[in-house]
Amino acid sequence: MAGNSKRIYLIGFMGSGKTSLVKRLANKLGYEWRDIDADIESATEMDIPAIFSEHGEDYFRKLEAQFLRTTGLEENMVVSCGGGTPCFEGNMLWMNENGITIYLEMTPKAIYSRIKDQLETRPLLQKIPEDKLLDHITEMLEQRLPFYEQSQLTISGLTYKLPELVETIKSR
Ligand code: S3P
Numbered sequence: 432m433a434g435n436s437k438r439i440y441l442i443g444f445m446g447s448g449k450t451s452l453v454k455r456l457a458n459k460l461g462y463e464w465r466d467i468d469a470d471i472e473s474a475t476e477m478d479i480p481a482i483f484s485e486h487g488e489d490y491f492r493k494l495e496a497q498f499l500r501t502t503g504l505e506e507n508m509v510v511s512c513g514g515g516t517p518c519f520e521g522n523m524l525w526m527n528e529n530g531i532t533i534y535l536e537m538t539p540k541a542i543y544s545r546i547k548d549q550l551e552t553r554p555l556l557q558k559i560p561e562d563k564l565l566d567h568i569t570e571m572l573e574q575r576l577p578f579y580e581q582s583q584l585t586i587s588g589l590t591y592k593l594p595e596l597v598e599t600i601k602s603r
Contacts, residue, residue: 440512441533453511465509467498470501523578532583
């Protein structure tokens with residue numbers, strides 16, 4: 432089942448552009464799309480920061496892994512994961528066995544400038560002072576790279592070309 436093109440998982444750090452790409456890619460392929468964070472928010476009727484503050488990160492990671500696995504029942508679907516999804520609960524292995532994984536790569540500086548004004552929706556970065564934010568992102572990204580790098584495809588979040596990506600997926 433490895434590399435099953437009927438399911439595509441978009442992974443990458445917070446702010447790397449997964450939410451926008453999931454819709455554009457699904458549209459081009461004629462697939463449905465899902466967003467794991469949005470699914471969790473609608474099922475729990477809580478937003479992500481509230482889940483972290485009321486129940487803690489471990490609880491969120493369990494939910495995330497459960498919702499991710501429900502996508503295994505779907506076909507012709509592009510799934511946008513949270514930035515941490517590949518790094519917990521054996522999720523990266525599971526995604527690689529159940530679909531095509533695409534890592535949307537972006538430098539810490541680009542991530543920093545894209546998310547510095549949207550920290551209220553990101554519980555893991557909310558409390559970091561702005562002058563330490565770039566270093567913090569750099570460190571977190573370094574820790575997560577071993578997981579992100581297990582993806583089957585890697586594209587640049589800043590310069591990828593959608594038609595080329597679609598062709599690559601179709602040829603698999
Ligand atoms: C997280 C990223 C968030 C969300 C949660 C945890 C992470 O998703 O799942 O705040 O661990 O990087 P986005 O990458 O969509 O911001």
